[in-house]
Structure formats: structure tokens, C-alpha cells
Amino acid sequence: MIGLGKSISHTKVSISYGWNQEKEAVVVYRQHLSGETPMEITQEFKIIQSQNQKCKRNTLSFVLSPTIEDGRELKSTELKKITERFVQEMGLHEQQAIAFVHRNRSHIHIHLYVNRINFEGNAYKDNYIGKRSQLAAEKVARQLGMTTVREVQQQELNMVKDVRAEIKQIHEQVMSEMGPRDFDQYIIYMKQRDVEVVPSINKHNQLQGFRFEHKRENLKGSHVHRSMSIRKIAEQIGFDQREVQQIVNDNSMYLLGKTVRVSSNLAMALAKKVIKLTVKKSIGLGM
Incomplete structure (x- = not known):
């Protein structure tokens, strides 16, 4: 499994992409959110983000990509577990988050969006977030018996x-x-x-x-x-x-x-x- 991560500012556009029904998107994980549309989720993010005006790239965007072989066998419950483990490894289990799986291609993948601002108004440190995402995804893959990026x-x-x-x-x-x-x-x-x-x-x-x-x-x-x-x-x-x-x-x-x-x-x-x-x-x- 490969993990990619970065900080972004276009929250609504990204969540709308994640929720794209043309890509057969299904919500596999959500945390501290109640909204049912990209607009509602974005508004919930913004309420928390309003506590920290200095942080411009205030949403974290991740993509988790199991191998094609692993992906064929994964059900929604297992995709949820992958996301939960990844969120835990990244230290984001107290942040607002939502994740979608796209199955419109043979190579299924998870889009995860996390509010970079926590409930105290502090911004999550995104130093080397790309490398950290890769290492976290590799650790989760090993834990769950999946193929790692090194393999x-x-x-x-x-x-x-x-x-x-x-x-x-x-x-x-x-x-x-x-x-x-x-x-x-x-x-x-x-x-x-x-x-x-x-x-x-x-x-x-x-x-x-x-x-x-x-x-x-x-x-x-x-x-x-x-x-x-x-x-x-x-x-x-x-x-x-x-x-x-x-x-x-x-x-x-x-x-x-x-x-x-x-x-x-x-x-x-x-x-x-x-x-x-x-x-x-x-x-x-x-x-």
C-alpha cells in the first residue's frame, strides 16, 4: 500500500471530488462530523478552522492506495480499518475527518480529508508530511498483512x-x-x-x-x-x-x-x- 499526503486550502473542492458519485464514492470513515454533503462537511471544518486565521492550508489530504491484488479482496469494513489505523499512526485521531473509497477503477483507493486545526485551535504540524504518510501507510500495511510499498x-x-x-x-x-x-x-x-x-x-x-x-x-x-x-x-x-x-x-x-x-x-x-x-x-x- 502507498500513502500520499499534503496540506491544502481548497477544502470544499477536494471533499466534493472525494464524494464524486461518478467515481462510485462511498464513505468508509468519518470522525467528529455529522454533515451529509460536501457543503455541510466543509462548513463544519470551517467552524473549527475559524479559530486559527494564520493557517491557510488548513486541511490535510491523504490518498491510500492498496495494490490491485490487495484491493480486490478489501470490503468496506476492512477499508475502514485501514483508514482508522492510518489516522492513529499519523496522530490525527482527535481531528475532524472523513474518508471515501473510489471503486470506479480496478485500482481502488481511499481519499481521506482531515481538519488540520484541532478543537483547541492548534494547527497540526505538516513537516515532511509526504514522507510520514508513506511510512504510516507502510506500517499499517504490515500490521494488516498487506503488500507494502517496499515490497x-x-x-x-x-x-x-x-x-x-x-x-x-x-x-x-x-x-x-x-x-x-x-x-x-x-x-x-x-x-x-x-x-x-x-x-x-x-x-x-x-x-x-x-x-x-x-x-x-x-x-x-x-x-x-x-x-x-x-x-x-x-x-x-x-x-x-x-x-x-x-x-x-x-x-x-x-x-x-x-x-x-x-x-x-x-x-x-x-x-x-x-x-x-x-x-x-x-x-x-x-x-
């Missing part, structure tokens, strides 16, 4: 790690089995194996590198593996020597039907390739 992040990291490994394996297969002679062939062969290779071209029409799209992940080449920067890929491709020489001389190349400029790093890598090819050819001729 979600670890799952995402594991997924990216697996995708990186797949892309690298496909890249190595393309290089060893297909032997592409230029970038165009490399891009085509990778696409045949469900990896979209997208050239990164800056505003000066200069080829900077490649991004790799696979299984909904979009990764920079060097983030897939250090051996997959555009310079390293260029060194692995079996470019025709004359074509390489022309690219180095013109500082540009033909890519996917367009002429693009090449970066100094790529030009240098290709220049080294020309030298290696020339030396290899000379050795073969016994020179």
Missing part, C-alpha cells in the same frame, strides 16, 4: 531485472546467429524477437543511443547492460568497411530511411573499427 518496489525491480536479462539474451542471439551488417538490420532482427529498438535522436538530429522496449519496460541501452551502449553495439555489428569509412568522414549515417548525425563517441568507436579492419586486412595480405 511493490522490490517486485518492480525484480521484474525489470528479468526483462533486462531477456533483452540482453535476445541481443546476444541476434549478434551471434543473425550477424547484422548495420543498425537497420539489428533493429529489424530485434523486433522479430519482440524487442523494439528505438533510436534516441536529440534536437540537433544527432543519434545519441538506443532505448529497448520489451514487456512494457522501456530501458536505455546502457541500463540493460553496460555492453549495450550504442558504442558497444556498433563495435559488435559487422559494418561494411567502406560504409564505416563514409560514416566517419561525413559524421552522419543512414538510419531507418533518414540521415542522422552521429555523436563523437559513436564516430570514435567506428573510427577504431576502421583501423582494426584495415590492420586485420593488412595482416591477411602479409603486409
Whole structure:
């Protein structure tokens, strides 16, 4: 579960959003309130807020988002318990508060609004409220056996790690089995194996590198593996020597039907390739 929090000044607008019937909103928690409409709730907040004219952002807005898997199993009573625990962890159990659950999407979430001003007219300290909200939500998730934000992040990291490994394996297969002679062939062969290779071209029409799209992940080449920067890929491709020489001389190349400029790093890598090819050819001729 992920928790987000901030201080706001637009109380009525926010509560109206929370109570939006188009989002199938249902009240799952209320505290020290009797109103039945956004206007009535806002007025009850304002009566207490009038005791502290210095505080402008006098309402606290939180969003609690269980994972999609956890959310499918949660009933209103359980959503109420989540909210109660969160309010307790944040030290807001004596404040006016109301919370709604939105079920209009597969990823259900709770909108919680709390009066920042207490009944004595004191403002709740909102220092680092975003971080504190995140930590409180994580603690509540652990208490209730739900997935924590750290676990979600670890799952995402594991997924990216697996995708990186797949892309690298496909890249190595393309290089060893297909032997592409230029970038165009490399891009085509990778696409045949469900990896979209997208050239990164800056505003000066200069080829900077490649991004790799696979299984909904979009990764920079060097983030897939250090051996997959555009310079390293260029060194692995079996470019025709004359074509390489022309690219180095013109500082540009033909890519996917367009002429693009090449970066100094790529030009240098290709220049080294020309030298290696020339030396290899000379050795073969016994020179």
C-alpha cells in the first residue's frame, strides 16, 4: 500500500471530488462530523478552522492506495480499518475527518480529508508530511498483512531485472546467429524477437543511443547492460568497411530511411573499427 499526503486550502473542492458519485464514492470513515454533503462537511471544518486565521492550508489530504491484488479482496469494513489505523499512526485521531473509497477503477483507493486545526485551535504540524504518510501507510500495511510499498518496489525491480536479462539474451542471439551488417538490420532482427529498438535522436538530429522496449519496460541501452551502449553495439555489428569509412568522414549515417548525425563517441568507436579492419586486412595480405 502507498500513502500520499499534503496540506491544502481548497477544502470544499477536494471533499466534493472525494464524494464524486461518478467515481462510485462511498464513505468508509468519518470522525467528529455529522454533515451529509460536501457543503455541510466543509462548513463544519470551517467552524473549527475559524479559530486559527494564520493557517491557510488548513486541511490535510491523504490518498491510500492498496495494490490491485490487495484491493480486490478489501470490503468496506476492512477499508475502514485501514483508514482508522492510518489516522492513529499519523496522530490525527482527535481531528475532524472523513474518508471515501473510489471503486470506479480496478485500482481502488481511499481519499481521506482531515481538519488540520484541532478543537483547541492548534494547527497540526505538516513537516515532511509526504514522507510520514508513506511510512504510516507502510506500517499499517504490515500490521494488516498487506503488500507494502517496499515490497511493490522490490517486485518492480525484480521484474525489470528479468526483462533486462531477456533483452540482453535476445541481443546476444541476434549478434551471434543473425550477424547484422548495420543498425537497420539489428533493429529489424530485434523486433522479430519482440524487442523494439528505438533510436534516441536529440534536437540537433544527432543519434545519441538506443532505448529497448520489451514487456512494457522501456530501458536505455546502457541500463540493460553496460555492453549495450550504442558504442558497444556498433563495435559488435559487422559494418561494411567502406560504409564505416563514409560514416566517419561525413559524421552522419543512414538510419531507418533518414540521415542522422552521429555523436563523437559513436564516430570514435567506428573510427577504431576502421583501423582494426584495415590492420586485420593488412595482416591477411602479409603486409
